[in-house]
Amino acid sequence: MIIAIDGPAGAGKSTVAKIIAQKLGFFYIDTGAIYRALTLKAIEEGIDIRDTTRLIAMAKDTEIELINDQNGSLKVFLDGRDVTLEIRQPRITKLVSDISKIREIREIMLGLQRKLGSTRDSVLDGRDIGTVVFPEAEKKFYLDAQFQERVYRRYRELRQLSQDVTLESVEDDLRNRDSIDSSREFAPLKKADDAIYIDTTHMSIDEVVSKVTEHIQKAK
Ligand code: DC
Numbered sequence: 220m221i222i223a224i225d226g227p228a229g230a231g232k233s234t235v236a237k238i239i240a241q242k243l244g245f246f247y248i249d250t251g252a253i254y255r256a257l258t259l260k261a262i263e264e265g266i267d268i269r270d271t272t273r274l275i276a277m278a279k280d281t282e283i284e285l286i287n288d289q290n291g292s293l294k295v296f297l298d299g300r301d302v303t304l305e306i307r308q309p310r311i312t313k314l315v316s317d318i319s320k321i322r323e324i325r326e327i328m329l330g331l332q333r334k335l336g337s338t339r340d341s342v343l344d345g346r347d348i349g350t351v352v353f354p355e356a357e358k359k360f361y362l363d364a365q366f367q368e369r370v371y372r373r374y375r376e377l378r379q380l381s382q383d384v385t386l387e388s389v390e391d392d393l394r395n396r397d398s399i400d401s402s403r404e405f406a407p408l409k410k411a412d413d414a415i416y417i418d419t420t421h422m423s424i425d426e427v428v429s430k431v432t433e434h435i436q437k438a439k
Pocket of ligand 1: 400
């Protein structure tokens with residue numbers, strides 16, 4: 220069974236997806252982490268963000284692994300190296316949307332995501348899971364929240380990771396990524412027609428998890 224959870228940054232997708240996966244004993248696949256790992260590699264290799272040819276060649280020659288550990292958290296490996304924390308840094312966040320808008324990069328990553336999801340029951344969170352990666356997913360959700368609330372959430376999350384960010388920088392980043400992610404030509408952020416829309420602005424995590432769980436149980 221595939222559960223797809225899409226939506227913009229800060230809508231609560233990854234927190235909810237992780238809890239749902241743990242509750243159901245499903246594999247949790249954070250697809251944003253895949254694009255973030257690629258972005259880290261591009262930076263480390265000094266590849267110019269506009270050099271699409273080199274970025275594509277790099278993506279073809281990259282191994283990304285996602286591992287769920289026992290307490291439900293996700294570990295991300297880039298060519299065998301644990302990059303779980305590094306991929307959350309602002310220097311990655313700043314560039315990730317520019318790399319993930321490249322069609323060929325998305326095609327390569329599509330194969331990886333389908334391979335990961337087809338081996339076992341999975342919860343995937345991302346931007347195009349219900350529309351492109353797994354259009355046949357049994358359950359699809361689109362989590363959303365008002366812009367300012369998403370900014371606060373992301374700000375608190377990053378501060379907890381001890382990152383030295385300001386509200387303004389988080390706001391700029393979200394505005395920029397919302398715009399690139401939703402207007403890109405290939406697989407833009409979009410609610411699938413058959414996805415259940417949940418506005419989480421005034422909801423606690425527990426409330427969102429209950430709502431999602433209710434819908435999954437209905438589907439059985
Ligand atoms: O979920 P996140 O904020 O970690 O995602 C980082 C970026 O990766 C996001 O701004 C756009 C891209 N992304 C994507 O294009 N498609 C996905 N399925 C997931 C993420």
